[in-house]
Structures are given as structure tokens and as C-alpha cells.
Amino acid sequence: MAGLAGVSHMTVSRVINGTGPVRPETRARVMAAVEELGYRPNSAARALVTGRSGTLGVVALESNLYGPASTLHGIENAAREAGYAITISSVSRPGRSSIADAVESLRRQAVEGIVVIAPHVTAGLALAGVPSAVPVVAVGGGESAPVPVISVDQYDGARRTTEHLLALGHRTVWHVAGPEDWLEALERERGWRETLERHGAEVPPVIRGDWSPASGYAAGRTLAKKVPAGHGGLDAVFAANDQMALGLLRAFTEAGIGVPGDVHVAGFDDVPEAAYFTPPLTTVRQDFIEVGRRTFGLLTERMGGGDQHARYLVEPELIVRESTGPR
Amino acid sequence: MAGLAGVSHMTVSRVINGTGPVRPETRARVMAAVEELGYRPNSAARALVTGRSGTLGVVALESNLYGPASTLHGIENAAREAGYAITISSVSRPGRSSIADAVESLRRQAVEGIVVIAPHVTAGLALAGVPSAVPVVAVGGGESAPVPVISVDQYDGARRTTEHLLALGHRTVWHVAGPEDWLEALERERGWRETLERHGAEVPPVIRGDWSPASGYAAGRTLAKKVPAGHGGLDAVFAANDQMALGLLRAFTEAGIGVPGDVHVAGFDDVPEAAYFTPPLTTVRQDFIEVGRRTFGLLTERMGGGDQHARYLVEPELIVRESTGPR
DNA sequence: CGAGTGAGTGTTATCGCTAACACTATGCGC
DNA sequence: GCGCATAGTGTTAGCGATAACACTCACTCG
Numbered sequence: 193m194a195g196l197a198g199v200s201h202m203t204v205s206r207v208i209n210g211t212g213p214v215r216p217e218t219r220a221r222v223m224a225a226v227e228e229l230g231y232r233p234n235s236a237a238r239a240l241v242t243g244r245s246g247t248l249g250v251v252a253l254e255s256n257l258y259g260p261a262s263t264l265h266g267i268e269n270a271a272r273e274a275g276y277a278i279t280i281s282s283v284s285r286p287g288r289s290s291i292a293d294a295v296e297s298l299r300r301q302a303v304e305g306i307v308v309i310a311p312h313v314t315a316g317l318a319l320a321g322v323p324s325a326v327p328v329v330a331v332g333g334g335e336s337a338p339v340p341v342i343s344v345d346q347y348d349g350a351r352r353t354t355e356h357l358l359a360l361g362h363r364t365v366w367h368v369a370g371p372e373d374w375l376e377a378l379e380r381e382r383g384w385r386e387t388l389e390r391h392g393a394e395v396p397p398v399i400r401g402d403w404s405p406a407s408g409y410a411a412g413r414t415l416a417k418k419v420p421a422g423h424g425g426l427d428a429v430f431a432a433n434d435q436m437a438l439g440l441l442r443a444f445t446e447a448g449i450g451v452p453g454d455v456h457v458a459g460f461d462d463v464p465e466a467a468y469f470t471p472p473l474t475t476v477r478q479d480f481i482e483v484g485r486r487t488f489g490l491l492t493e494r495m496g497g498g499d500q501h502a503r504y505l506v507e508p509e510l511i512v513r514e515s516t517g518p519r
Numbered sequence: 520m521a522g523l524a525g526v527s528h529m530t531v532s533r534v535i536n537g538t539g540p541v542r543p544e545t546r547a548r549v550m551a552a553v554e555e556l557g558y559r560p561n562s563a564a565r566a567l568v569t570g571r572s573g574t575l576g577v578v579a580l581e582s583n584l585y586g587p588a589s590t591l592h593g594i595e596n597a598a599r600e601a602g603y604a605i606t607i608s609s610v611s612r613p614g615r616s617s618i619a620d621a622v623e624s625l626r627r628q629a630v631e632g633i634v635v636i637a638p639h640v641t642a643g644l645a646l647a648g649v650p651s652a653v654p655v656v657a658v659g660g661g662e663s664a665p666v667p668v669i670s671v672d673q674y675d676g677a678r679r680t681t682e683h684l685l686a687l688g689h690r691t692v693w694h695v696a697g698p699e700d701w702l703e704a705l706e707r708e709r710g711w712r713e714t715l716e717r718h719g720a721e722v723p724p725v726i727r728g729d730w731s732p733a734s735g736y737a738a739g740r741t742l743a744k745k746v747p748a749g750h751g752g753l754d755a756v757f758a759a760n761d762q763m764a765l766g767l768l769r770a771f772t773e774a775g776i777g778v779p780g781d782v783h784v785a786g787f788d789d790v791p792e793a794a795y796f797t798p799p800l801t802t803v804r805q806d807f808i809e810v811g812r813r814t815f816g817l818l819t820e821r822m823g824g825g826d827q828h829a830r831y832l833v834e835p836e837l838i839v840r841e842s843t844g845p846r
Numbered sequence: 847c848g849a850g851t852g853a854g855t856g857t858t859a860t861c862g863c864t865a866a867c868a869c870t871a872t873g874c875g876c
Numbered sequence: 877g878c879g880c881a882t883a884g885t886g887t888t889a890g891c892g893a894t895a896a897c898a899c900t901c902a903c904t905c906g
Contacts (some may be wrong), residue, residue, distance in 0.1 A: 200886050205864060215881050230652075235629045237862035241891050247606070247628075249537035256791070259590060265581050277572070277628050279606040282595050301574075301604050302562045325557075334679065395773050398547050405795040435792060442795040464583070465762060468732040468769040470797040528855050532894060540853050564892035699863050850905085857898075868887070874880085 197225035202325050208233055230395060239302065247277045248491070249298030251291060251308040254282040256436070258463045259376070259402060259478065263309050266484020268489050286310070289410065292360040296429070299326055305491045306332060327494040332376060340490045342483055346376050349476040350383025350507035353430050353458050355391075356510060359439035360456060362427040364393045366419075368411040368440065369400050370417050370497035379478050380460060381430045401436045408439020415440075416447035426455055428516075434459035434466045434475055441469060441515070457514040472513035524552035566629065567626060574604045575818070576625030576633040578618060581609040584730060585761070585790045586703070586805065589660050590636050593811020601815065606630060612639070618645035626653055632818045640700050652819040658814050659703060667817045667829035669810055673703050676803040676835035677710025680757050680785050682718075683801070683837060687783060689754040691720045693746075695738040695767065696727050697759040707759045707787060728763045732810055735766025742767075743774035754783055755843075761786035761793045761802055768796060768842070783843040799840035809833050 194201040199222060207222040214222075225231070239245040249269050253260045264280075271278050276411055279292040279301055291310060295318075298306050305327045308315060316337040319328060329340045357365045367384045370377025381398060388395045399414060401407030419426035426449075431437035437459030444451055448460040451457050451471055459466060462477035486504050493502070521528040526549060533539040534549040541549075566572045575598050580587045591607075598605050604686070607627055608621040618637065622645075625633050632654045635642060645663040646655060656667045684692045694711045697704025708725060715722045726741060728734030735758055746753035753776075758764035764786030771778055778784050778798055784791060789804035813831050820829075 201606050201863080202747055203885060206885090211862085211864090212885090215884060221887080232627055234567070234862050235627055236563045236572065237891090238560070238864075239563035240862080240893085242865045243891080254595065256583070256588055258583065261583055265583070265609070268607065269611075272609070277624070279604050280595065281604070282599070284596075286732055297604070300559055300562060330699050359743065405792050409795055413553070436897080438792055438795050441600070442797060442799075443885095445797050465732050465792060468736055468765045470769060472769075485771070492811065529857080530855060535854090536894085538894090539855090542854060545854080561892050564861090565894075566895045567863085567892080570861080651906080848906100851903085852901105853903100854901085855899085858896090860895085861893090863891090864889105865891100866887105866889085869885085870883105871885105872881105872883080874882100876878095 194278055196229065197222045204306070227344075245302045245304055246275070247279055247301065247303045249295075249301060250278055250280050251294040251298065251305035251306065251310070251357060252280055252282045253286055253309060253311070258461050259332075259480075260309050260311060262478075262480035263483055263487075266480040266482070267307055267309075267331075267487050268484070269481065270484045270488035276304075284395065285510040286312040286314065286316045286509045288318045291315055295319075295328070305329070305495050307331060307487055307491060308339075310337075311374050311376050313378070315375075317370075327491060329487060329491045329494055338500060340494055340500065340504075342487045342490060342504045342506070344478040344508050345485060345505040346379035346385040346508075348505075349460060349478070349510070350380040350430070351387045352508075352510045353460070353474075354384045354387040356459060356512065357428040357456060357516065358391055358393065358429065360516060362456065364388060364396055364398050365425070366415060366426065366429045367398055368408060368429060368431040368436050369398050370436075371402050372400065374403075377432055380472055383431055392469075396458040401432070401439075403433050403435060405435045405439040405442070408436030408512060409443045412437070412443025413447070414510040416443055416449055428456040428458075430458045432460055434461045434463045434469075434473060437473055437475070437515075438465075438469055441473075445470070451515055452517050453519050458516055462511055466511075467513060469515070471515045471517070474513045477509045477511050479506055479509075482519050490517070523556065524549045524670050532560075534739070539646060553636065572629045572631055573602070574606055574628065574630045576622075576628060577605055577607050577631035577702075578621040578625065578633065578635040578637070579607055579609050580613055580636060581611045581639070585788050586659075586807075587636050587638060587663065589805075589807035590810055590814075593807040593809070594634055594636075594658075594814050595811070596808065597811045597815035600821070603631075613639040615641045615645045618642055621653070622646075630654070632822050634658060634814055634818060635666075637664075638701050638703050640702055640705070654818060654820045655660075656812060656814060656821055662830075665828075667821055667831075669814045669817060669831045669833070671810060671833040671835050672803040673706035674710040675832075676787060676837070677707040677757070678714045679835075679837045680787070680801075680803055681711045681714040683839065684755040684757060684783055684843065685714070685718055687755065687843060689783065691715060691723055691754070693723050693742060693753065693756045694725050695735060695756060695758040695763050696725050699764075701730075704759055711727065711757055728766075729731070730760050730762060732762045732766040732769070735741065735763030736770045737766070738763065739767040739770025740774070742777055743770055755783040755785075757785045757787075759787055761788045761790045761796075761800060763841075764800055764802070765792075765796055768798075768800075772797070778842055780846050781843050785843055789838055793838075794840065796842070798842045798844070801839055801840045801843040804836045804838050806833055806836075 209399040786802040
């Protein structure tokens with residue numbers, strides 16, 4: 193390689209990295225040789241000597257859930273723009289040890305920083321146990337995590353939705369919550385509960401689902417059976433995500449309960465399908481691109497020695513559609 | 520490190536990799552030192568000397584589309600089980616050059632093999648232009664690609680669906696296709712068309728969407744306007760994915776056309792929501808875990824010098840639900 | 847009982863690159 | 877015309893690991 197261009201390997205390095213002065217004609221000769229030989233610098237050797245791998249690690253949940261998956265895309269985007277490669281360590285079942293394992297395996301990959309997409313309550317604990325020679329930031333992670341955290345303001349999204357439903361004149365709002373071990377589920381539930389309390393509305397018992405349409409469907413059947421629709425009975429239901437809202441809609445349809453005629457329903461996430469449900473679903477949109485950008489920003493800051501306890505909240509947006517429309 | 524354990528660095532290497540004989544007590548001393556120092560072998564150094572990075576690259580589409588995203592999970596799974604790390608190079612807009620770029624950037628990362636999730640017609644071309652010092656396999660890629668290809672048998676899925684609809688007594692079946700530059704869309708369309716022809720049914724003009732619910736909705740409005748429902752008019756519609764089918768359902772509902780009462784509708788993908796659409800959707804399920812496993816298998820085979828032109832088809836499964844149920 | 851064997855460990859070279867410094871030629875200021 | 881800066885290039889060392897081989901024992905075997 194250096195031979196073909198008639199220069200030392202050092203000059204090749206300079207040309208490729210754009211470091212140091214090189215005479216234009218020399219540069220051209222080197223480039224030509226690079227082209228001819230299809231030369232590609234060995235990233236391992238470079239990483240070895242510079243101590244920088246140019247790679248970020250992401251611990252992600254292996255699921256198609258809209259939120260986590262979109263967050264991942266947002267981060268990928270930001271990292272790619274900044275010239276970082278991304279290696280993914282996905283976790284099929286989140287938990288203390290699996291997250292710790294994933295982080296460990298990324299550290300072995302010599303990543304320069306780690307993003308943990310950790311919507312679980314256990315994630316904070318897991319991160320607490322991780323020695324952090326490598327900078328770590330969490331997305332949607334626990335308050336208690338000893339690392340910077342970026343989240344969408346789930347509480348506020350739930351507050352807005354609940355207030356929207358109350359403003360429609362309902363006595364109260366039922367809630368189909370997500371799993372107890374998901375922070376987002378807890379935050380949404382808290383936002384809903386405290387909003388009801390603040391408005392002096394009765395707080396009905398929570399019905400818990402697992403994010404799946406099936407669990408929403410089950411919740412819908414329970415509600416349809418237990419609570420007579422309308423007239424101060426079942427007026428409004430806020431589901432913690434759109435998939436469960438879909439299950440609700442299905443159950444209500446089967447039970448002959450009309451939406452929005454008899455009941456108002458709202459979801460959370462604004463999946464692409466939500467606008468085409470029957471009826472189109474009122475829901476909460478989260479800006480995952482922004483989340484990704486912020487996350488990456490915090491990570492680079494952290495790599496530069498920034499604050500361990502930074503917190504950043506992204507505001508969500510309420511999207512009103514027919515499912516909470518006029519009757 | 521070696522000092523603390525009172526051995527040479529070579530013995531440490533042997534303990535960590537389990538190569539060569541080491542006396543149990545020596546091993547224990549080394550392990551203790553590793554533990555105490557939190558020592559982690561430097562992967563760059565190892566990669567440099569062994570020439571193996573332990574990393575696979577995946578070129579993926581940056582989208583939440585169910586198929587590609589699930590395929591990615593399937594591959595991650597298989598790779599993780601085999602102890603490979605995964606680095607992702609995602610492509611926001613697929614095309615010849617962007618795919619070539621992504622492959623290039625992965626090669627610079629010194630990955631040992633590359634999987635291209637390439638549902639585009641251009642992907643085959645892009646791969647043709649890639650010098651393959653690194654083994655490459657494609658998922659859902661073009662027939663013409665000069666690399667091994669794993670796909671779900673889209674043609675067969677479409678055939679089964681179309682035959683199912685014809686068996687319900689319809690004169691013909693309309694088709695809402697995916698974008699022309701997606702191979703899967705073309706295969707599904709071909710399966711539909713040829714099945715109609717084989718049964719001597721008239722082939723209505725294709726309505727083309729872009730996978731989105733919005734495009735399905737637009738298609739539904741067009742159909743509802745142009746073709747009177749039932750009685751040898753609009754009887755059955757096969758949408759190339761579930762999201763578009765959802766749009767169809769929405770449009771039909773708005774137009775007062777009942778499903779399955781007036782029209783039968785089928786989709787493709789079996790997204791988790793499909794069973795909870797109104798009505799629950801008949802669709803085609805693809806086994807992405809199997810696809811991932813096969814893909815990884817072909818890749819390792821290829822890394823060992825296997826056939827360049829291997830092809831593997833995974834059979835899909837028709838899931839019948841209410842949307843093509845009794846009227 | 848000497849040679850051979852294999853377990854257990856150390857020594858050295860090397861992977862491909864960049865950092866650091868060394869060297870040469872050219873141009874500039876005074 | 878002499879020193880001195882600077883452009884442009886080369887030389888050398890070393891990143892942290894493994895491969896390959898060398899070495900030392902202890903033990904077996906004929």
C-alpha cells in the first residue's frame with residue numbers, strides 16, 4: 193500500500209485521517225493507491241492505539257413495542273450523524289441481571305459510551321450496580337438511577353389526557369394501566385390518579401394490562417360487564433398505550449357499546465395505526481427523534497465529564513381524535 | 520494484572536480464554552486478580568492479533584415496519600446465542616448508494632459478516648456492486664443478488680390468501696399492493712395475480728399503497744366509490760400488509776360498507792394488533808425467529824466458504840379470522 | 847536409569863495503526 | 877547570508893492481546 197504510492201505508511205495515515213500537512217500531489221498519489229487496492233484501515237489497530245473505538249453501545253429491549261423501538265431509532269439517527277457506530281445488546285426479558293449482563297458485554301466491546309433503554313423499574317437498580325468506567329445514560333430510566341436520564345414526561349401526558357376527558361364532562365375516568373414493573377406505566381398511572389384527585393373526582397380501581405391488545409381486550413370485557421355505560425357509570429377510559437386501547441375498542445364493539453357514542457377512549461403513543469382505528473384514537477404523541485438527539489447529547493456531555501445526575505424531560509403532545517369526539 | 524497474580528501475561532490470556540493447560544491454583548490466583556482489578560480484555564487488541572472481531576453487521580431499514588423490525592430481532596437473537604455482537608447500520612431511505620454506504624461503513628468496522636435486510640429491488644443491485652471480501656447474506660433480498668438469500672415465501676402467502684378468498688365464492692379479489700420498489704410487494708402481487716389467472720378469475724387493476732394505514736385508507740375510499748359492494752362488484756380485498764388493511768377497514772366503515780358483511784378483507788403480516796381490529800383480520804403470519812436463525816446459519820456457512828447462491832424460503836401461514844368470516 | 851512425554855509456564859514476535867519526534871528542504875526576516 | 881520557522885515526510889516505539897516456540901519439571905516406560 194505505502195509501497196504502491198511510494199510513500200511511508202505514516203503519510204498514508206496522514207492522508208486518510210487528514211492530520212498533518214501533505215503535499216496535494218502526494219495526497220493524490222496515496223488516494224489513487226487506496227482506491228486501486230480497495231484499502232480500508234483496520235479499525236481494531238486504530239482503536240488499539242488511539243483508545244477510541246468510535247462505537248456506542250445501546251441496551252435495548254427486544255420487542256416491537258412502539259416506544260422503545262422508536263427511541264432506538266432516534267438514538268441511532270443521532271449517533272450516525274455524529275459518526276459513531278452502534279452496537280446493540282438486546283435484552284429479551286428485562287431485569288437486574290440481564291441488564292447488567294448486557295452492559296457488561298458492551299463494555300467488553302470497548303464501546304465509548306452506553307445508552308440503556310430501560311423502561312423498567314429494575315433498570316435503575318441494575319445500573320446502580322454497574323461500575324461506570326464507561327459513561328452510561330438511560331432513556332426512560334428510573335429517577336433513582338445513578339446516571340443521567342432522558343424521558344418523555346409521561347406524567348404530563350397522562351395529566352393532559354385525563355384533563356381532556358374530564359373537560360368533556362365526565363364524572364371520572366377509568367384507567368387501563370401498563371405492567372407494574374414499567375416506570376412509564378407507573379408514571380402514566382400517577383398522572384392519571386393525581387389529576388383525578390386534583391379535580392375532586394372519584395378514583396376508580398386500576399385495571400392492569402401488559403401493553404398487549406389482548407390485555408386491553410380483557411380489560412374492556414371486564415369494564416363492559418361491571419360498569420353500565422353512560423349515565424355516570426362507564427364514561428371515559430384512558431388506556432396506557434394504543435395497543436390496549438385497541439383491545440378496549442374491540443371489546444366495547446363486541447359488547448354493543450359505542451365509541452364515542454357511549455364511552456370515550458384515549459390511548460398513549462400515537463402509533464401510526466391510531467388514526468385509523470375504529471374510531472380514530474385520541475392519544476399522546478412522543479417525539480422520539482428529539483429523545484434520541486437529547487440522549488446522544490447527554491451521552492457525549494457525559495463522555496466529556498458532565499454531570500452524573502442530569503435529567504431531561506421531553507414534553508408530549510395530546511392528539512385529539514374521534515374516540516373522544518362529540519357524541 | 521499479571522503482576523498481581525504473580526504470573527506472566529500469557530498465563531492470564533490462557534486462563535481467560537481457556538486455552539492451554541493451567542494448574543487449578545494458578546487459575547484461581549489469576550481469577551482472583553481479574554476480579555479484584557475488574558480486568559477486561561481489550562477487544563481491539565484481541566481483534567488485531569486474531570483477525571476476528573466477534574462482530575456481525577446488520578444493514579437494517581430505519582422503520583417500525585413489522586416485518587423488517589421482526590427480522591432484525593430474529594437475527595439478533597441467533598447472533599447473541601452464538602456469542603456474536605451485532606452492530607447496526609441503519610438506512611433511512613433504501614437505495615443503491617445508501618445500502619452500499621452502509622455495507623462500506625460496516626466493513627470499516629471489521630465485522631466478520633454482514634446481513635442485509637433488504638426488502639428493496641435496488642438492494643440486489645447495490646449488493647452486486649459490493650466487493651465481498653466480507654461474507655454477505657441478504658434477507659428478503661432480490662433473486663438477482665450475488666449472495667445467499669433467505670426470504671419468507673411471499674408468493675405462497677399471497678397465493679394461499681387469494682385462494683382462501685376465492686374459495687369463499689368470490690368472482691375475483693382486489694389487491695392493494697405495497698410500493699413497487701419493494702420486492703415483497705411485488706412477490707405478493709405476483710402471487711395474487713397468478714392465482715387469479717390460474718383460477719380463470721378476472722384480474723382487476725392493482726391499487727398501489729405505501730404500506731401506511733393512510734394509503735390503505737385512500738385505497739379503501741377509492742374502492743368504495745368506484746365499485747359497488749357485493750353482487751359481483753366489490754367482494755373481496757387482499758391488502759399487502761395489515762396496516763393498509765386497517766386503513767381499508769376504516770374507509771369501508773365510514774362508507775357504510777360492512778366487513779365481513781358486505782366485503783371480505785385480508786392482510787399480510789399478522790401484527791399483534793390484527794386480532795383486535797374491527798373486525799379481527801385474516802392475515803398471513805411469518806416466522807421471523809426462524810428467518811433469523813436461518814439467516815445466521817447461512818451467514819456462518821458462508822463465512823466458512825459456503826455457496827454464494829444459496830436460497831432459502833420460509834413458509835408462511837394463513838390465519839383466518841372474522842374479516843373473511845361468514846356473513 | 848536414561849530417554850521420552852506431556853503438563854505448566856515464560857519469552858518473543860507480531861498484528862496495523864498512530865504519537866512523537868527526527869530530519870530535510872524551502873522561504874522569510876533582518 | 878545566517879538563523880529560524882514551517883511544510884512535508886520518514887523513523888521508531890508502543891498500544892494489548894495471541895501465536896509460536898522454548899523451557900523446566902515430574903513422571904512413565906522399556
